[in-house]
Amino acid sequence: GAVVSQHPSWVICKSGTSVKIECRSLDFQATTMFWYRQFPKQSLMLMATSNEGSKATYEQGVEKDKFLINHASLTLSTLTVTSAHPEDSSFYICSARGSNTDTQYFGPGTRLTVL
Amino acid sequence: AQRVTQPEKLLSVFKGAPVELKCNYSYSGSPELFWYVQYSRQRLQLLLRHISRESIKGFTADLNKGETSFHLKKPFAQEEDSAMYYCALNRNQGGKLIFGQGTELSVKP
Numbered sequence: 372g373a374v375v376s377q378h379p380s381w382v383i384c385k386s387g388t389s390v391k392i393e394c395r396s397l398d399f400q401a402t403t404m405f406w407y408r409q410f411p412k413q414s415l416m417l418m419a420t421s422n423e424g425s426k427a428t429y430e431q432g433v434e435k436d437k438f439l440i441n442h443a444s445l446t447l448s449t450l451t452v453t454s455a456h457p458e459d460s461s462f463y464i465c466s467a468r469g470s471n472t473d474t475q476y477f478g479p480g481t482r483l484t485v486l
Numbered sequence: 487a488q489r490v491t492q493p494e495k496l497l498s499v500f501k502g503a504p505v506e507l508k509c510n511y512s513y514s515g516s517p518e519l520f521w522y523v524q525y526s527r528q529r530l531q532l533l534l535r536h537i538s539r540e541s542i543k544g545f546t547a548d549l550n551k552g553e554t555s556f557h558l559k560k561p562f563a564q565e566e567d568s569a570m571y572y573c574a575l576n577r578n579q580g581g582k583l584i585f586g587q588g589t590e591l592s593v594k595p
Contacts, residue, residue, distance in 0.1 A: 375529075403581055413529075414572065414585045464530070468581055475581065477522075477530040 377478035394465030400445035401467035408461040454486040492586035507558040508574030518576035519556040522583045563593045
């Protein structure tokens with residue numbers, strides 16, 4: 372089956388630094404990738420949608436300059452949290468979808484802790 | 487407003503008992519609904535979708551447009567069904583999913 376990986380699985384950083392999270396589709400080409408955020412004991416909230424080779428589409432209320440998304444290839448999308456602050460601490464999950472399916476395959480998530 | 491509501495945070499049943507996880511939605515168009523499951527320490531995975539009208543691991547879900555519901559049912563729960571279940575709505579058929587709050591199902595021996 373389709374596999375999506377995320378790296379790193381967890382990261383701790385200091386306030387003010389930037390953190391990059393990678394999302395890779397291992398055995399299929401992902402024309403679309405989605406980035407979600409999940410707070411403890413809460414649901415997944417869609418942050419943005421990225422299509423390979425084009426700019427990401429951000430959901431209302433998500434700062435595009437703070438959460439930079441790059442989908443440079445059909446197997447890789449990155450989310451960079453710039454100038455991270457403690458309130459950015461969360462679980463970030465990506466999903467990927469191929470061109471011939473509407474099924475989203477989810478990554479295992481990345482736990483970000485900003486001190 | 488587009489919204490998915492799962493009223494139960496936790497549902498606890500005994501093995502062999504029927505289980506129903508509730509999901510209600512608010513959507514003006516023609517909805518496309520899914521159930522996702524997350525087992526302990528594993529990633530989110532698709533369980534079933536309403537358009538397939540299939541039964542996966544004994545679970546079924548019927549879309550009721552009149553009641554705007556998409557409840558997940560299983561006649562005889564198993565311990566391995568214990569997991570977090572999320573109901574999701576495909577917004578505008580563009581792949582953008584709106585998730586419910588999730589229901590933790592605990593099946594006791």
